[in-house]
């Protein structure tokens with residue numbers, strides 16, 4: 001097997017349209033040739049996970065990007081989105097945390113997949129940095145990236161938050177595309193990034209199942225408590241706004257809760273929350289549909305979305321009953 005550095009420092013250049021189409025297809029479709037079930041904890045399962053991650057790698061996009069000239073209004077819309085600081089920093093943290101955790105684990109297959117994931121996060125960070133530079137978006141200075149002390153915790157925080165953020169980002173991205181407020185070139189640039197995040201959370205869900213299945217039984221209770229702790233941490237983080245001050249003393253208000261507030265900024269479309277949740281669910285299904293159904297999918301964010309849809313239906317029913325009886 002070639003080393004990561006080998007593969008990634010020699011990305012083939014000037015691909016033809018045909019090659020681009022083929023790798024794009026391959027990044028979205030993958031099935032294990034092994035027959036029978038792929039049970040987490042088995043060698044077959046973890047090898048399939050690692051192979052999926054290798055085979056679906058897109059070597060070209062999003063490294064090759066022509067940044068389009070933007071109309072002043074579009075430029076303003078993009079630069080004023082309150083997401084850039086947090087996006088760049090999130091990718092930077094993800095790269096570091098995944099690499100740190102990959103270095104810690106012994107299993108060669110999982111180590112390989114997680115190291116590749118770390119590399120891809122770095123590429124996301126580069127893409128974002130290039131975009132920020134191309135459109136002169138002011139950024140708050142990045143805090144130094146420090147190796148996490150509790151490597152597994154940091155990896156889980158990154159993994160679970162990717163699961164939640166990607167789920168909502170899938171829907172918002174589709175909404176932005178439909179609204180047509182952004183030039184097609186930009187949408188096309190970020191499309192493979194979105195699909196990469198889908199592969200990342202597919203990897204994370206299967207790492208989690210593998211980790212649970214292979215850890216000694218007496219470690220499980222403490223581990224599950226930590227998983228709950230991570231979810232509390234993420235809920236807390238998303239409820240608050242993170243504020244950072246830039247070089248000129250200007251305050252940047254970061255919106256960790258972009259899923260809710262982002263829809264309007266990105267689309268001008270007045271969409272109701274349950275409709276947005278349904279769109280997220282549909283997009284989530286669509287993006288995962290090409291991968292081997294025997295690999296596990298993240299569950300929590302779709303569950304939350306379904307609960308919101310159900311809850312709002314019940315609420316509407318109750319309200320219409322109330323107005324009926326009042327009449």
Ligand SMILES: [Fe+2]
Pocket residue numbers: 091094120121124197
């Ligand atoms: Fe990323």
Ligand SMILES: [Fe+2]
Pocket residue numbers: 094121162196197200
């Ligand atoms: Fe990712």
